[in-house]
Amino acid sequence: MLDLKAIRERPEWVDARLKTRGGRHDLTAFFALEADQRAMRATTEGLQARRNEISKLIGQMKAKGGDASALLAEMGELGPRLKEHEVALRAKEEAVQEELARLPNLPAEDVPVGPDESGNVVVRSWPEGFSGNATELNHWDIGERLGILDFQVAAETLGARFTFFRGDGARLIRALTSFMLDLHTREHGYEEILPPFLANKESLFGTGQLPKFEEDLFCLRDDPFYLIPTAEVPLTNMVRGQIVDEAVLPLKFTAWTACFRREAGAAGRDTRGLIRQHQFDKVELVWITRPEESMAALESLTLHAEEVLKRLELPYRTVALCTGDLGFASAKTYDLEVWLPGQGRYREISSCSNTLDFQARRMKARLRRVESKAVEPVHTLNGSGIAVGRTLVALLENFVQPDGSVTIPDALRPYMGGQARIEMRGR
């Protein structure tokens, strides 16, 4: 949520920043609505002040046994009028909040301006000088042939966009997860969290999935919960409604969770394979920081995610998203894209964002300064560290051997009981 006071101070600038995202936002109408609301507030509060004053006088009058009938008469007239004003004001306030909650975050100053993903900028790639090779072998072919991915069973039992991992496939997912969590907890200083996979409306509003993107979420029928689309939701909401001491920041959380997405708007895209599933595993990274350190934190967080790919020897590049490609809550985002030989191109495997105080305002997450005791919103960041299913895709396509087996990178072998390759198993 944008800071109402701040955007009121320079509406033209805000309007211009929002326009770089490409969406349409009628700020003129919004500001008119908001000014209207403030006028209503002024008159309502005036009436409330009068009511309080009269009530006080009546109390004093009665205490001395005086005659309060004139005051009671005024109240009889003022009461209903005040009620009307209060009801109208509340409706107006809700309208303002509704509109405000639908405005996306403002892109940071150093975000490249562009209309869509074509405007994104590659900031670095690894290994240096790498030029991708393309192969005929898709991960789904490799995986099915090895017997570690079963799309057939998934399709028959559930339908599209689900997978049964079998044998070494299931074990690889588990190994990758452990490897990533160990890296982040032991070397990058994160606290490991195992959060609930369900979240309520308040949490989803806090991180920005609601109210705008409800159609992307799985919702329970009989209880007021949604399946989480990312661990960003529970992890960031750990500070919802809190005033944390400045001294405890930054908080750094990492978690493995399954993630659930309806992919409502993605019909027909990536229908084969693991790339776009209704359920997938992801290790997430979340920081809660002081405002002045959040941009540096984004660089650190991104490097932590990159380290996963380096250790797994997977070629990737880091891309700065342009204004038109930024997510709703994000002010600045780096995507990590891993090279997939089977597709002959880079695909997103991590997205690291600084939302500044945008989510913090929505969830009322604040810090108290040690020196001044002042209270202000924290900054929140999140990034995949990294998407486990897509990592498996990258392993299969990058490390497949001519005989159809797949070698396991050194860093992962301890997590596979020393196993060096995935081979055909008779079933």
Added chain:
RNA sequence: GGAGAGAUGACCGAGCGGUUGAAGGUGCACGCCUGGAAAGCGUGUGUACUCUAACCAGUACCGAGGGUUCGAAUCCCUCUCUCUCCGCCA
């Protein structure tokens, strides 16, 4: 699922329906005192919003939402959560 108890400020904890944003304590900040510290004494110490250049002033908030009343932290209703006991259960 059944029965009971509770939800007040950073924390503990009072609060006959009226001048309570909320006693008292703890903590914290500043000052006095001291060679320095402790103790002691004094002062201050919620969040959000409106108005203002600023000061001042005003409004809302005592789990959430309704209601009664001239007036509700205090009375009534609903819900949520926490705790205890019983049942069930991984």
